[in-house]
Each structure stands twice: as structure tokens, then as C-alpha cells.
Amino acid sequence: METLLELSNMRLDKDGKLAWINFTRESHLNAVNNEGTRQLTRLAMALREDPDIRVVVIRGQGRAFCTGIDLKELAADRIDMSYHERFEKALRIFETMEKVIIVGMHGYCLGGALQLAMACDIRVGTADCQIGLPAIRESLVPGLGTWRLPRYVGWGRAKKLILGGENISGEKALEIGLVDHLVPAADFFSQLDRIAAKYLKSCSLGSRMSKLLTNSTFDLDYDAFMDKYLRLQERTQYSPDAEEGKRAYLENRDPVWQ
DSSP states (O other), X not given: OEEEXXXXXXXXXXXXXXXXXXXXXXXXXXXXXXXHHHHHHHHHHXXXXXXXXXXXXXXXXXXXXXXXXXXXXXXXXXXXXXXXXXXHHHHHHHHHSSSEEEEEEOSEXXXXXXXXXXXXXXXXXXXXXXXXXXXXGGTOXXXXXXXXXXXXXXXXXXXXXXXXXXXXXXXXXXXXXXXXXEOOSTTHHHXXXXXXXXXXXXXXXXXXXXXXXXXXXXXXOHHHHXXXXXXXXXXXXXXHHHHHXXXXXXXXXXXXXX
């Protein structure tokens, strides 16, 4: 594994087709300050342009994944609208890039952290992780969590979580579809890497195009969705990965994707 970027709040590591964004502001439970939004956007843009990376893991060092917006900076009036614009830009890059994004949720995953998790493709948590959107306690709107959360858990549950501002456990999040994998807290990071390796093994061009298509499920009508599907299917069916898939089938072996 090599470190590509070491910044004050986070670090970018890479090993072959896998990359890791590590939040390193442990003393603040990885709360995201103004500089954190700049760094997250910088790393998101770098990953989007890296042609080798197929799977990205986002995780937090220490006792928590992330506790969202830095409340000390907010209380000191150092948070303005540019903070939210930068943060949402980074999330949209992760959401739309042609890579599988996996997030690890342990300890606390609050506010902006949950917003980030919902912009990822796969969420891995622990049973005791505290998950929520407590923005109303600061009389804020929880970002585009208001747009993403209903897509995961339905309108009613989303309103309950957003308007009530209460946390739920990772176990409850799994039950309602907000977490995809639940792993033991004792060896959380090794389990997270194991799951990432599983998704890397299946990360063909077809997998990545399926991400883009699934992202459009609630935004396009049938005809527009069909047009997009046919464009992406043509791109995948005549790709080197599709050729490799056919060879692997004929040779009775696992495919090795580009």
C-alpha cells in the first residue's frame, strides 16, 4: 500500500485497484471543519480521475467514523454557505464516479457523515454504531440527506429520522435498509477490507455501469431510463471486460477484470 496524499484531516492510500480515504482527525471524532470540506473535494476529484482505481473505501480512524459538521467552527460563526457547497460537491462526485464506493460506519456516523454514507454505494456498519441526522438541534437542514434518505428508507421513516433528530443503532439501520453489511466491532477494519475485496472481485465495467443506471431509478421515466440502459449496455457488452467474461466462462475460471 502506498500513501498518495497526506493532508491535515485525511489521508489517501492506494493498493492496486483499491483506494482508501482515511479520516485522521481523531481528536475531534473526525468532525469535518472548513478545511475538511476542501480536502474531501480534492480527494474525490483525484479519485474520479484515477483510471486504475475500481473500489474506494472511506473510513475514519479512532473511536468514530465521523460526527459531521464541526460544531465548534459552527458556534464560532466560521461556517458559511461555501462549506455546504463544497461538501455537497464532494458527495456528488463520489455518487456519480465510475467506481464502487464503500463506507465504514463505526462508533458514530452523524449528520454530514451519514449524508456522505448515503452518497456511497455500500454501507458497512457495526451493531452499536450511532447513526443519525441531528441537524435540527442546531436549526439546520441536514443537507441533501433530505433528498437521499427517503430513497433508502421511505418517506415516512425519513421524516421520522430527520424531524426527530434522534439516532438509531447500526442494527436498526440494517433492518430498515440504511446499512448493507453488519460486522463485529472488534475487528471492524479487517472485516471492512474483506468486504471491499469481495466487491473488487466483482467490479467489472458492467458492475460500474449498473451503479450509474441504478442511480437513475427514481429520476427518469421509463423511456429515458431505457435509452440510458441501452447506451450503457452497448458500452459494456463490447468492452474488454465482456470479452474476458466470455473467456473465463469457456475456460471455467474466475474472470480478471481490467
